Amino acid sequence: MVQVANTVSQSIKKTMSKPCPLLGVAIYLDCLDCETKECRKMVNSKKYKKVVIGIDQSYNNTGISIAADGKLKKVKSLRLDKYETNSDRRRALAETLGGLLSSVAQKAEKLVCIIERIRLTSQGFLNIDYIKSIGALNSVIVDKCREYGVEVYSVDTRCWKAQVIGTSKGMPNHYGVPEEKWPTIKWLINQGWEDSILIPVEGRKSKGTFFRKGKKYMYNNDAADSAGIAMFGFKGDQGKLQLER
16 A cells, blocks of 8 residues: 555656756656756756846947846946847847846846836826837837746836945036936946946047046946946835836
């Protein structure tokens, strides 16, 4: 009878088992019954407990930054204005994001993505074209993250600026940076990330540029904003995040 009972029990477990979330192979109903314990080994080998990818989405230049366990690790942007169509830009963003997710997912116990929430009105006007275009860009981000089991949240611009930077109000400056962008730029410079957002400028472009040691530069506002958005995952009120589906 004991042997029959064991056989039935094993049969039930086998038919009701599900794919392991990490290994993709069949496991028992109770992960504790797994003899290899590979899941536990993999979790314990993760370098970071929590990693946040912050994205300041734009068809011209999309900022993408990474923060891990409360510290910035990478501040960059993806130039998209070199592509002819918005379709090409979305495809380029999807490919870049896919490569990033594949790399970072191996290092984090928990990985989330935070994007800037769509502004429904700008200067009192409802910009339908803007809403539609950014909505399409957001869909690419959500769909690509979903392929890797990563949830995407959005945060209001004024919210992350107030809670991470300390203010959502603009400030005058001598660098040609739009006033509403300068507090974030200054915040990032003070943390030692100026080299990541300093762009050499060639040609006659003058708007938003400044000179240093005889060379012309400008600051990468989009990359800076994405850094602030990424840090909201650690410094901000998580109740202000909205899950994007």
